[in-house]
Amino acid sequence: MTQVYDAQNVLVPVTVVEAGPCSVVQVKTAETDGYNAVQIGFSSKKTKNTSKAELAHAKKGGLDVAPRVLSEVRLPSAPTLKVGDIVNVTSFVEGQFVDVIGVTKGKGFQGVVKRFRVAGGPAAHGSMFHRRIGSIGQRQTPGRTWKNQAMPGHMGSEKRTVQNLRVVKVIADKNLILVKGAIPGANGDDVIVRSAIKGRSKA
Numbered sequence: 139m140t141q142v143y144d145a146q147n148v149l150v151p152v153t154v155v156e157a158g159p160c161s162v163v164q165v166k167t168a169e170t171d172g173y174n175a176v177q178i179g180f181s182s183k184k185t186k187n188t189s190k191a192e193l194a195h196a197k198k199g200g201l202d203v204a205p206r207v208l209s210e211v212r213l214p215s216a217p218t219l220k221v222g223d224i225v226n227v228t229s230f231v232e233g234q235f236v237d238v239i240g241v242t243k244g245k246g247f248q249g250v251v252k253r254f255r256v257a258g259g260p261a262a263h264g265s266m267f268h269r270r271i272g273s274i275g276q277r278q279t280p281g282r283t284w285k286n287q288a289m290p291g292h293m294g295s296e297k298r299t300v301q302n303l304r305v306v307k308v309i310a311d312k313n314l315i316l317v318k319g320a321i322p323g324a325n326g327d328d329v330i331v332r333s334a335i336k337g338r339s340k341a
Contacts, residue, residue, distance in 0.1 A: 142306060142316060152306050152316040155238075157331055158226035159313060162219050163199035163208065174213040178225055179205025180328070207328050227313050230331075234305045237336075240322035240329035244295035254288040298322040302334050 139153050164177035179201065185193070188204040196204040200222040219225070230236070250256040251269045259267035271290065275283040300321055307316040321329055 139320065144306060150306055150318055151320075152318055153321050155315050155317055155321070155329065155331060156313055157230065157315050158224070160225040161199065161201055161205065162221055162223040162225065163196065163201065163205065165217050165219060165221055166210075167216055174216055175210050176213060176217045176219050177208065177210045179208050181206035209330060211330075211332070227308050227310055227315055230305050230308055230315050232305055232308055235302050235334035236305060236317065237299055237301045237332050237334050238303060238317065238321040238329050239297065239299045239332070240327055242294050242296050242298050242322045243324050245293040247291065248293040249290045250288050253290065253293045256288060301336055 139151060141149050141151050144150050158180070160178040160180045162176055163179045166173065166175040166177070168174055177199075179196070179199070182203045183192070183206045185203060188196075192204040196202075245252075249269055250271045251258050256271065258269045259265050259272070261268060271288070274287050274289070275281075300319070303321070304318045305315055306318050309315070315331070317331075323329060
């Protein structure tokens with residue numbers, strides 16, 4: 139993340155996203171595949187790390203090397219894009235609202251205090267009950283633990299969508315877009331940026 143000044147000289151926190159160029163590797167239609175979609179590839183893999191199936195699929199789409207990221211985007215109607223077309227930042231305009239889909243940072247196995255913000259017990263030395271979960275059920279009735287009980291477990295590494303982020307700036311020559319606010323994942327992670335499909339933000 140970084141920060142830039144907008145037209146009103148207001149300092150805006152933004153996330154820099156490299157949006158393309160993405161090659162159209164495959165086009166699916168309702169007649170041939172049962173649904174409408176476009177398969178796009180981003181970046182590239184080393185040939186030694188590419189399977190023969192991946193390489194053959196890439197060559198069928200007109201690419202010499204297999205893309206490192208291959209993602210399929212479903213469409214409500216028949217796609218107008220053709221195999222070999224390039225999708226880049228020209229698809230976005232400044233002021234547009236977008237949704238960003240990514241995988242959150244993985245935090246490993248965590249207790250309830252960090253994972254669900256459970257208060258825990260007294261901090262004094264003699265309590266013997268500090269960051270544990272405490273009681274999780276009743277006695278003979280119902281004689282079990284309720285569903286959705288907050289418990290320790292794996293935290294993070296989940297698919298999340300942040301909605302209605304405004305595109306502050308488009309840098310076409312570098313294939314970069316500056317999106318207001320934070321997006322899921324760590325620095326360098328792969329995300330999907332799409333046009334917002336719900337209400338628009340007032341900010």
